[in-house]
Structures are given as C-alpha cells and as structure tokens.
Amino acid sequence: MRQGRDFIARHGETVFNAARRLQGDAPHTPLTRAGFAQADAIGQALRAMLGARPALTLWASPTGRALQTLAVIAEHLELDWHAARTDVRLAEIGMGSWGGRYYEAVVAEVGPVIDPATGLLRPAPDGEDYPAIARRLGGWLADSDAPGDRLIVMHGISSRVLRGVMTGAASDPAVGVPVSPGLPQGSIALIAAGTETIAHRGTGHAPA
Numbered sequence: 001m002r003q004g005r006d007f008i009a010r011h012g013e014t015v016f017n018a019a020r021r022l023q024g025d026a027p028h029t030p031l032t033r034a035g036f037a038q039a040d041a042i043g044q045a046l047r048a049m050l051g052a053r054p055a056l057t058l059w060a061s062p063t064g065r066a067l068q069t070l071a072v073i074a075e076h077l078e079l080d081w082h083a084a085r086t087d088v089r090l091a092e093i094g095m096g097s098w099g100g101r102y103y104e105a106v107v108a109e110v111g112p113v114i115d116p117a118t119g120l121l122r123p124a125p126d127g128e129d130y131p132a133i134a135r136r137l138g139g140w141l142a143d144s145d146a147p148g149d150r151l152i153v154m155h156g157i158s159s160r161v162l163r164g165v166m167t168g169a170a171s172d173p174a175v176g177v178p179v180s181p182g183l184p185q186g187s188i189a190l191i192a193a194g195t196e197t198i199a200h201r202g203t204g205h206a207p208a
Helices: 015-019 033-050 064-077 103-110 130-144 156-167
Strands: 005-010 056-060 149-154 188-192 195-200
Touching (some): 033 188, 064 149, 156 195
16 A cells, blocks of 8 residues: 555646547647646645645656646646656557547547447557556556655546556456546546545546
C-alpha cells in the first residue's frame, strides 16, 4: 500500500473533444475555453482542500493538454509548474490508424467504438489494448513509488485503468484488466490507502 494520497485529475476539454475526433495518444491537442475553465475549477477545488503550496509532487502525461491543465492548477496551488515530472507511460490509449479521425467516420466503417454500458473505447486493430495500458501504468507505479501526496494529470481511459489497478478493482471481462468508472473531463479522483473517493466532478462530457 502506497504511503500517501494520489489526486488523479483528468485534463480539460480539448479541440479534438469538441470536434468529436478520436484523440488517443495525440501529443498536442489544445484545450478549449471550456477546458481551461475545467482546469480552473480543478485548481480551485484543490486549493480549497490543500491550501497554498502543499507538499505535493506533480506528475503529468507529457501531452500538451495535460501540461496546460497542470499549469492552471499549479498557479492556484502556488506551486512551480517547472518542477513537474512527466512520463510517457501516463499517456492516453494509443488509437493507431483511428487516431485523429472523426468518431462518426470510424463508426461508419467498423461500427460502435464506445461501449454504451461502460464508456470504454474499443481498441483499434493496430492500436493499444487494455492489458498493454495496464502493463505500462504498472511499470510507472513501481518506478514512481515514494511516500507523500502527489497530483497526476492524465487522460480519460488511461486514468480509469490506473485507478482500477490502484484500488484493486475487479477485472472487466470485456477488456481483461481492472477499470474504474469513467469521470467527466476536469474531475479529480482521490485514492488513499487503496480506497477511492471523488474529490471533484468536472463538467466535461467526452468519453475519452
């Protein structure tokens, strides 16, 4: 059991989300005005919980949208954005040749790409599957294990897998790994001693 609390935040809405395009591991899809507002709300919520300059290690996916979200949060917390650590293993599910395409176009070719019951994305034939996501996130957890609280800014699908692994959730039979329920963009899940609570529910809507 890790000694410390993990605040796992989902980045704000991006231009891809607003346009209904499959984002996946695209390196830089900028936040919309709604996305910046969601990041602002995360910062306000964390400031109310933790106060100014909390003892908090900052982590983020190296994607532009995660780093933009973190910049706004760090300003609220009076923490140095430049001290954040990034790791590619915190990135979103790799969507292969579906990445960047409009949902509507892909659905017209292959059928539904989002499971209506779980909100999980269907892996692309040449993309990343869920066991691969769990392996890379498990590697990150092992390598980053240190006492103390931390903030992790990442993505919709990959954060669901990370949260599932960290809380010991049951393996989803459809994807073969633990997966926690989806949260809107701009949300924060708090995990302490293996138990999750929702610290802030965002206003976003995109499934991934």
